Amino acid sequence: MLKKNFSPMIAGIALLALGAGSPAWATDGAALFKKSCLACHGADANTPIQPIYPRLAGQNEEYLINQLRDIKSGARKGGMSMLMMGIMAPITDEQIVALAKWITAQ
Ligand code: HEC
Numbered sequence: 267m268l269k270k271n272f273s274p275m276i277a278g279i280a281l282l283a284l285g286a287g288s289p290a291w292a293t294d295g296a297a298l299f300k301k302s303c304l305a306c307h308g309a310d311a312n313t314p315i316q317p318i319y320p321r322l323a324g325q326n327e328e329y330l331i332n333q334l335r336d337i338k339s340g341a342r343k344g345g346m347s348m349l350m351m352g353i354m355a356p357i358t359d360e361q362i363v364a365l366a367k368w369i370t371a372q
Contacts (some may be wrong), residue, residue: 295368298361302353311372318346323372330366335359 291297299311307314312323322330336342338354357365 293360293364295364295366298357298365299368302357303365306349311369322369325369327366327370330369331362334362334366338362 291301299307300309303311305315306319307322310323312321314321333342334354334357337347337350338357340351343351
């Protein structure tokens, strides 16, 4: 009995711990980009690994936020945006804003 109820409890505690102390990179646009986006869009957001991938640097912040929200939700699914859907899945709205701010400043 004790064993049966134990693991969900541990999982709950682990989730609470995650939510409480967000790691430093969680809302740092530069760090987030480096971690999740650099591989395709380039370190400066302006040198994509494929010439057909979009250059993001300096793009309008509002536009970026809207595109990222739409790719995440599936509202934008044309072209190659499927490549990004999985990447956007764990990205929160707060992180989208942080990423957009950083990209705009490049
Ligand atoms: C696997 C490669 C890959 C990764 C990783 C990736 N992207 Fe993309 N991204 C693409 C491709 C390809 C497109 C073009 C999609 C299309 O054809 O509509 C795109 C499109 C975009 C767009 C829309 C640009 C526009 O002009 O409309 C934004 C904004 C963007 N990516 C930001 C990001 C951010 C932020 C991350 C990290 C969280 C990221 N991408 C990670 C490949 C990637």
